[in-house]
Amino acid sequence: MAISLKNEGILKESLQIRAPVNLALVKYWGKLDESQMIPLNDSISITINELFVDTRITAIDGSEDRVSVNGRIVESDEFGRFRRVFDKLRAITGSSKHFHVVSESLFPASAGLASSAAGFSAIAYGLSVMYELDKDVACELARLGSGSACRSIYPGFVHWKVSRDGSLAAAAAVNRCEVIAQADHWPELCVLVLIGTEEPKHCSSTVGMNASVRTSELLKYRVEICVPKHIKQAKDAIIGRDFAALAEVVMRESDQLHAICLDTYPPLLYLNEFSRQLMFLVHGYNELAGEMRVAYSFDAGCNCFVICRQSEVEHFLPYVCYYFGDIDDRPVVCGWTEEIGTSLRFGCVRNVSQLPNSLRLVVVSKIGTEPKCID
Amino acid sequence: MAISLKNEGILKESLQIRAPVNLALVKYWGKLDESQMIPLNDSISITINELFVDTRITAIDGSEDRVSVNGRIVESDEFGRFRRVFDKLRAITGSSKHFHVVSESLFPASAGLASSAAGFSAIAYGLSVMYELDKDVACELARLGSGSACRSIYPGFVHWKVSRDGSLAAAAAVNRCEVIAQADHWPELCVLVLIGTEEPKHCSSTVGMNASVRTSELLKYRVEICVPKHIKQAKDAIIGRDFAALAEVVMRESDQLHAICLDTYPPLLYLNEFSRQLMFLVHGYNELAGEMRVAYSFDAGCNCFVICRQSEVEHFLPYVCYYFGDIDDRPVVCGWTEEIGTSLRFGCVRNVSQLPNSLRLVVVSKIGTEPKCID
Numbered sequence: 001m002a003i004s005l006k007n008e009g010i011l012k013e014s015l016q017i018r019a020p021v022n023l024a025l026v027k028y029w030g031k032l033d034e035s036q037m038i039p040l041n042d043s044i045s046i047t048i049n050e051l052f053v054d055t056r057i058t059a060i061d062g063s064e065d066r067v068s069v070n071g072r073i074v075e076s077d078e079f080g081r082f083r084r085v086f087d088k089l090r091a092i093t094g095s096s097k098h099f100h101v102v103s104e105s106l107f108p109a110s111a112g113l114a115s116s117a118a119g120f121s122a123i124a125y126g127l128s129v130m131y132e133l134d135k136d137v138a139c140e141l142a143r144l145g146s147g148s149a150c151r152s153i154y155p156g157f158v159h160w161k162v163s164r165d166g167s168l169a170a171a172a173a174v175n176r177c178e179v180i181a182q183a184d185h186w187p188e189l190c191v192l193v194l195i196g197t198e199e200p201k202h203c204s205s206t207v208g209m210n211a212s213v214r215t216s217e218l219l220k221y222r223v224e225i226c227v228p229k230h231i232k233q234a235k236d237a238i239i240g241r242d243f244a245a246l247a248e249v250v251m252r253e254s255d256q257l258h259a260i261c262l263d264t265y266p267p268l269l270y271l272n273e274f275s276r277q278l279m280f281l282v283h284g285y286n287e288l289a290g291e292m293r294v295a296y297s298f299d300a301g302c303n304c305f306v307i308c309r310q311s312e313v314e315h316f317l318p319y320v321c322y323y324f325g326d327i328d329d330r331p332v333v334c335g336w337t338e339e340i341g342t343s344l345r346f347g348c349v350r351n352v353s354q355l356p357n358s359l360r361l362v363v364v365s366k367i368g369t370e371p372k373c374i375d
Numbered sequence: 376m377a378i379s380l381k382n383e384g385i386l387k388e389s390l391q392i393r394a395p396v397n398l399a400l401v402k403y404w405g406k407l408d409e410s411q412m413i414p415l416n417d418s419i420s421i422t423i424n425e426l427f428v429d430t431r432i433t434a435i436d437g438s439e440d441r442v443s444v445n446g447r448i449v450e451s452d453e454f455g456r457f458r459r460v461f462d463k464l465r466a467i468t469g470s471s472k473h474f475h476v477v478s479e480s481l482f483p484a485s486a487g488l489a490s491s492a493a494g495f496s497a498i499a500y501g502l503s504v505m506y507e508l509d510k511d512v513a514c515e516l517a518r519l520g521s522g523s524a525c526r527s528i529y530p531g532f533v534h535w536k537v538s539r540d541g542s543l544a545a546a547a548a549v550n551r552c553e554v555i556a557q558a559d560h561w562p563e564l565c566v567l568v569l570i571g572t573e574e575p576k577h578c579s580s581t582v583g584m585n586a587s588v589r590t591s592e593l594l595k596y597r598v599e600i601c602v603p604k605h606i607k608q609a610k611d612a613i614i615g616r617d618f619a620a621l622a623e624v625v626m627r628e629s630d631q632l633h634a635i636c637l638d639t640y641p642p643l644l645y646l647n648e649f650s651r652q653l654m655f656l657v658h659g660y661n662e663l664a665g666e667m668r669v670a671y672s673f674d675a676g677c678n679c680f681v682i683c684r685q686s687e688v689e690h691f692l693p694y695v696c697y698y699f700g701d702i703d704d705r706p707v708v709c710g711w712t713e714e715i716g717t718s719l720r721f722g723c724v725r726n727v728s729q730l731p732n733s734l735r736l737v738v739v740s741k742i743g744t745e746p747k748c749i750d
Contacts, residue, residue: 269655
């Protein structure tokens, strides 16, 4: 029901929000309940501030919500997820406002880079500022748009909990995010986002994970047995700043997500040859280094996130450029001001094939903070 | 102890054996016991006579066994598996003979085409003929060289059983092969072996499966829960000649094998971009056809086996040539005498990328019989 106050309690009619992408270290894949967006299992993420969306939200007195993403109006089916967020906001606040949203990101949508998660977290965060709602509500709004978006509402190392014990109601009650550690807890931790040449996903995350829930024989075992173990390992590694332990669980999680994707019928094949050679490179590099120096993670797409210590970036970047860069030039690197050397610290890596021109963009980022207003 | 008979009971001093490759429809991956070669789970295979090795075995009075494969002398570590077979033969028969083996195959070794399985089945079969041993003994000898080689000792549709119930001794006692149906049970069933450009495996099957047993979190669940179900589904489908049912379980098994490979740490990445596009092609083709017409299966390598009905070959081959063939020419096709058309029956397949020149050879085969002497 509409409130008859002139501004309906809105603090600000228009806001510009910058919201970060988050990278899942322990992966969310599968829903227990679609309508309430309750995941099958816990997940853990880090936010990456160098990869973000900028979103303007304007509350209007009209009767229509409208969203554009990277210059394209969102329509029909695709709009449903946005409508769900706005409807929920109106239900919670009693506001009759509608919303115009213009969202822009540096990186391609549907490339498996959690752009929709960042987008929905920007909207949810913006609405929560407009209506002075608390963070748990922002988290719920974000989740209704895109499950993992709720993790981008929080800074640093985030644990999306669902730990359930029987009923759906019980699961719904604990469906929220907790900050494991703030961004400055582990200042030397870096993320390299490696964006390959454009290859749209053959199947969206939403459709893909629902297919996995329906058809994967191994998913149940992963959810019940593997994930709880990985959550504990990842949490302990984060709290103890144990890079080697974190790196192993992060790669195992990425690999297991894609194992479940393969075990889905028909299979989800997000990893391509670029992804495959990157995986060889990372394991080969660590082997040559004699210890864990870098770790990869892939979401539902072929693009890669690499985590490492700040001090490793200068050594690993030449490898990335050598194996995947332009033949004549270096790939575009954002967030890194130093010269990228050409020498390969440990020499070539066995079993890795060069795939020239397969890398479009590298973004180097520290662990970041929550969304913010940039008006 | 050596027997002092002049010919030591040998029926023939030299034999030429042709032994077929076998394709696992339900996959063998992981050993319960390495020394006795007891697999973790049952498997089911078909033999493919068009893909075979020709092996000459000569019993000599010297003191050294010698093996050459495709012109290369097998040495040091690699020779251990052969020595194990010869030693076992001498232990069983009491013979003091040694053996010279010369093995040749049409197709590349270490390409995931079960060449070593065919090779060891040729040796084991040859020795069993020389010494008049029964089939179970030939099976055991073959297995000592390469686990899945024992399946190539039998014709048609073969079930390698291990169904165990507690002790290792019990498992060893039932570790043998059974013929589900002879080759002529399902005469319209065809296999297309699609051999891509040479890419040696980054990790041998033996090393790979041992790594999976040590590190995969999902393997145990696969072995205990998934495989018994798949064995039953595949057996029923074979006995009932139900192509759609067989096709689904065959693809699920291939996908699950590679899911386990991905879940291994570090991951085993046998499937490359050629494999990936083939998987898209097969599922897309079936979708366009509105029913199950073709099914893929990959062993531990990037090369593909496609099963289909004889009547489907002429329709599917143009797709294979279109997506993976030479730009200017058709790939080499063995075992198929008809002209290969250029028209794509259902038009192009969504989501499949052309990978010109990625196909080196296509072998079309019916289900075959056991090894034979070709002297």
